[in-house]
Amino acid sequence: xxxxxxxxxxxxxxxxxxxxxxxxxxxxxxxxxxxxxxxxxxxxxxxxxxxxxxxxxxxxxxxxxxxxxxxxxxxxxxxxxxxxxxxxxxxxxxxxxxxxxxxxxxxxxxxxxxxxxxxxxxxxxxxxxxxxxxxxxxxxxxxxxxxxxxxxxxxxxxxxxxxxxxxxxxxx
Amino acid sequence: xxxxxxxxxxxxxxxxxxxxxxxxxxxxxxxxxxxxxxxxxxxxxxxxxxxxxxxxxxxxxxxxxxxxxxxxxxxxxxxxxxxxxxxxxxxxxxxxxxxxxxxxxxxxxxxxxxxxxxxxxxxxxxxxxxxxxxxxxxxxxxxxxxxxxxxxxxxxxxxxxxxxxxxxxxxx
DNA sequence: GAAATTTAGTAGGATGTCCTAGTATCTGAC
DNA sequence: GTCAGATACTAGGACATCCTACTAAATTTC
Numbered sequence: 001x002x003x004x005x006x007x008x009x010x011x012x013x014x015x016x017x018x019x020x021x022x023x024x025x026x027x028x029x030x031x032x033x034x035x036x037x038x039x040x041x042x043x044x045x046x047x048x049x050x051x052x053x054x055x056x057x058x059x060x061x062x063x064x065x066x067x068x069x070x071x072x073x074x075x076x077x078x079x080x081x082x083x084x085x086x087x088x089x090x091x092x093x094x095x096x097x098x099x100x101x102x103x104x105x106x107x108x109x110x111x112x113x114x115x116x117x118x119x120x121x122x123x124x125x126x127x128x129x130x131x132x133x134x135x136x137x138x139x140x141x142x143x144x145x146x147x148x149x150x151x152x153x154x155x156x157x158x159x160x161x162x163x164x165x166x167x168x169x170x171x172x
Numbered sequence: 173x174x175x176x177x178x179x180x181x182x183x184x185x186x187x188x189x190x191x192x193x194x195x196x197x198x199x200x201x202x203x204x205x206x207x208x209x210x211x212x213x214x215x216x217x218x219x220x221x222x223x224x225x226x227x228x229x230x231x232x233x234x235x236x237x238x239x240x241x242x243x244x245x246x247x248x249x250x251x252x253x254x255x256x257x258x259x260x261x262x263x264x265x266x267x268x269x270x271x272x273x274x275x276x277x278x279x280x281x282x283x284x285x286x287x288x289x290x291x292x293x294x295x296x297x298x299x300x301x302x303x304x305x306x307x308x309x310x311x312x313x314x315x316x317x318x319x320x321x322x323x324x325x326x327x328x329x330x331x332x333x334x335x336x337x338x339x340x341x342x343x344x
Numbered sequence: 345g346a347a348a349t350t351t352a353g354t355a356g357g358a359t360g361t362c363c364t365a366g367t368a369t370c371t372g373a374c
Numbered sequence: 375g376t377c378a379g380a381t382a383c384t385a386g387g388a389c390a391t392c393c394t395a396c397t398a399a400a401t402t403t404c
Contacts, residue, residue, distance in 0.1 A: 014344040034317035040334040045217035141203035148206040162212040172186040
């Protein structure tokens with residue numbers, strides 16, 4: 001016979017399944033699945049963002065700033081106008097200003113006047129910015145992206161499904 | 173023969189597909205799919221949050237505060253301790269403090285002393301808080317949750333897939 | 345060509361999230 | 375019973391996002 005063991009802490013019920021039950025119980029069946037899907041996406045975002053930020057912390061960059069660095073890293077000249085950065089990352093211009101301010105303070109990028117459009121500002125990756133982008137990517141690949149906690153099949157399904165969503169939202 | 177038409181604005185390429193290509197081109201095949209999945213989730217979160225906030229704007233509540241109202245609405249007594257709210261919504265305690273501060277300022281909830289634990293604070297839905305929760309839910313159901321822009325099949329797949337993720341993250 | 349409109353970027357502000365630290369209270373070990 | 379450790383909440387701060395408003399420069403209109 002098994003020895004007495006300490007009481008197992010009862011795991012809380014899945015909050016989203018619980019919300020789904022409530023939705024159905026209130027007669028909102030037609031919205032219940034959509035609610036559950038959107039709430040699940042919100043939570044998944046939170047989980048992954050936390051993982052990514054944890055890996056990036058030693059590099060003293062946030063995911064938002066990392067994305068700017070990678071965009072520049074992939075560009076031919078290592079430089080892009082602010083506006084282009086916002087379009088590609090699909091964030092508000094003022095978010096770009098914010099991120100570039102911090103990246104520039106950390107000497108990871110540099111603002112330069114645009115050669116032909118005096119309204120525009122080019123953001124150029126510095127040598128240390130490029131080095132950091134490479135090291136941070138190695139860390140993220142190893143610690144998060146290679147094993148997301150989802151099966152390879154699920155990973156592909158997520159990409160495919162959300163691709164439709166993004167298309168319908170006008171992303172491309 | 174078709175008449176001349178105005179030049180169709182070239183749609184930008186899918187930024188995530190582009191990033192995936194770059195990942196593969198740099199030899200990071202094993203991480204490329206995971207990167208694409210996580211980036212897709214980040215973007216999907218952004219899209220849905222924007223839709224939800226747009227619908228909630230007329231009610232003068234954010235999605236974060238709406239979630240607090242609904243949690244209370246579903247509770248038997250219409251009141252829960254701060255700590256419980258944080259656990260169920262899976263956000264930091266200080267986020268709950270923040271949300272409840274604003275809800276209380278709007279007279280949608282009320283802080284009460286916990287009857288048996290003087291450390292704890294009960295948050296109770298007011299009459300107007302409950303009314304707002306019901307009206308906001310009707311709006312969200314009609315304008316977002318009933319039609320997410322994903323097929324019913326995709327909705328179910330997303331819930332199921334992310335359920336695994338949330339379980340492995342310790343959510344339940 | 346001059347005026348109107350559009351576009352690029354910044355400033356300031358609101359909100360949400362998290363973190364660390366600090367206070368008050370409860371629990372459990374001795 | 376006491377005292378150490380755990381728990382509940384708030385305060386203050388760092389970041390990210392968005393919005394509106396503003397300036398400067400480019401583009402379009404007539």
